[in-house]
Amino acid sequence: MSEIQIIERLQRRVPIAKGELVLGIGDDCAIFRPRGAREDLLFTTDLLIEGVHFPRDLRADAVGHRALARSLSDIAAMGGTPRFCLVSIALPDKWTRHLDAFYNGLLKLARRHGVTVAGGDLSHTSKLTIDVMVCGAVPRGRALRRDGAKPGDTLYVSGKLGRAAAGGYRAQPEPKLAAGRALRGRASACMDLSDGLSIDLLRLCEASGVSADIAEVPVAPRATLEQALHGGEDYELLYTGPPGLPGLPIGKIGGSIPGMITYGGELLQPRGYDHFAYNSRR
């Protein structure tokens, strides 16, 4: 079973939206509307596992940065402002001495974006495993979702792609929170690029029921076209809307077969990272 299949099975068993829960499984964040509140709250959680999401020899402060950056990027993708996080850590005994450095990296990024660590859980295990939940806020009804792309929309990314892959996945990605907020009320759909342009664009197209044609891929310095198309962890934003939005236009949304993606008119096979399909780069 692929990750998408597992999520689809689960989606069929639980309601996508119910009461205060405006949006459930399937987007970058869940959207919750507290009774009487002026803002919607966004919720996302991301696992970071040794040997799966980062190389074993990555410095502890870099691990801390990355653990939080992944979830902050989901908040950025919805146009939100992060408020607080919960940090769960299962760690091998000998890693306890790296905890201070881990929190140095995490708290430095947290302070930069006004995020408070509000709690979490601690346990021990054999392989360092971190799960970070972030709560963000967005003006009521203004969250950017991935299901709003329309045929005729221009397709954009917020920056050049393939940087993380070209650097051996050692760079410290900076979540694009300001870019996300600037798209509120302007982009028709938005998500973050965590697993690679080709697979993430497929997800956006499937959620919106549209097709897409990529005209031009902005390749980061030292990256290959291959890395820009299929490399993950760039944490740039992928979004759609009218011409003239900030960022780099890379193509057009179309109305043919939902999920069909072409690059310069040729069919493009998604090849990013699916945690269960093993079509992995790592």
Added chain:
Amino acid sequence: MSEIQIIERLQRRVPIAKGELVLGIGDDCAIFRPRGAREDLLFTTDLLIEGVHFPRDLRADAVGHRALARSLSDIAAMGGTPRFCLVSIALPDKWTRHLDAFYNGLLKLARRHGVTVAGGDLSHTSKLTIDVMVCGAVPRGRALRRDGAKPGDTLYVSGKLGRAAAGGYRAQPEPKLAAGRALRGRASACMDLSDGLSIDLLRLCEASGVSADIAEVPVAPRATLEQALHGGEDYELLYTGPPGLPGLPIGKIGGSIPGMITYGGELLQPRGYDHFAYNSRR
């Protein structure tokens, strides 16, 4: 370093309360007050790891129940009503076939308490590791905290203790949500018994700056006094307040050395479960 020491180090580095965050690290849940909302929101997250929190041969539906029950118990301890959860799962490849059974157990408990699964994350690893975040709600300012116990208060538990230990930690605990809600506005402090009476009472006393004397321990059928005092995972509530509250009175709160716990006048050494101190029963 013990779990308490690690948490204390972290607490010194992040604000306990800030803006909408009414309460941060150190209680069963964090408390968040959304702008303009009539309710406070409660947030908690709990790890469940194969071989640490449950035996390797536990049935997948029981694992699903337990993964959610732990976090629901934290919501119960604050007097809240659970709203939604996020479920992160890192699983070994061969465990994928147990996912349906896992969700059966989790969703059955979720439905019973009106909790929606709103999202989560999936990845693979060598040892099954689950992290469940639950968001609950409580009328504004009415959450039960563990720092409000006063000398002279009666000390209670919601039920007999040692049941989980006597059953080899295989029972499916039922979170005491109705009992927690019934204590709102009545109990001066409350927490759940996850790691054992002796260590959890120490935590309550330290948070409140009080001492406690246990007069009588209500022992569950087939459990020993030892199991009732130090066994974990009963998920009963431990709380303080005036005489006449529902539940079983077990002793008194005192004003001598904060954190000093006596049983029938004799000093009681905490011996519950600390994930980092290895004074463990498992």
